[in-house]
Amino acid sequence: MRLQYPSSIRIICLPCTGKVDLIHILRSFEKGADGVYVVGCMEGSCQFTSGNLRARKRVEQARLILNTIGIGGDRVQMFNLASSEAPRFVEVAEEMTRKILALGPNPIKTVRKKMAA
């Protein structure tokens, strides 16, 4: 299909979203990511039964922590789509990019730049 999606997105491939841990999401923000989204298989069709359900819980945990510390829980989100849904993948990428652009840069990154200056 050779569909295009925003170039600001960096994909990290995993065998299953069940591999995503809370610390992976937090470290991304600590290192300056403006947003993180996890794309798992459709609920009910996980090869490993519950990987995508676990990932959703971890995304929710990350959201709570980011809200508490003032980074903004909306910067992290979970999406479920099938591997055959390339157009939907692009939609999700564009939706998330729009959302993050509206939220602005990760405040950590801004503070760090100010401190370095």
Next chain:
Amino acid sequence: MIVAKQKPLEEIIEGLKNVGKILVAGCNECVTVCESGGKKEVAVLASALRMAFMNQGKEIKIDEITLERQCDHEYLEELRKHIDQYDVVLSLACGVGVQFLAEKYMRTPVLPGVDTCFMGVTEQRGVWTERCQGCGQCILARTGGICPVSRCAKRIFNGPCGGSTRGKCEIDKDLDCGWQLIINRLKELGRLDDYEVLIPVKDWSKERAGGPRKIVREDVR
């Protein structure tokens, strides 16, 4: 195991507002199993704290360590070389570990990162329930292996009380009546006659009521 749950992040952040160097110290034992203070929780909390302080414009050094145990001298000794470089240690061990760490290193404040709750079991992933209150005089042999001290809200020794309804306790409709569990178990064991035998008054001086407790074994000293 000793079951603990992590304190709210806001409370932890509030307790650390005037410090510059923090060591977050986990424990590889009970708090790892109950997912409140092991290596993973240390990493998550340290990361959250770094971001929280950075977001407030404060550059605070936060290091992480997870000791094998915080309730033994030999493992706490691992901190001796480094502890002086920190303004505070945030310990994710149970209350025992926090206290032992504080006793050992007098000059560095030690703050608890978890609330220590009870001695219990993992009933299923994410669900922990109380089983023992360390009363110092175990009577499980008489009660079919179910403890009236920890499982009965009133800690009565010849129950159930009048608050037991359809096997549930009056304080919570989802909580099993400890004495109903004892009766069911004795029935299964074919020992229901034992239920008729009155259990004498317990010597509560062996429990916490007798003050802080101590065990000395000359044979292993």
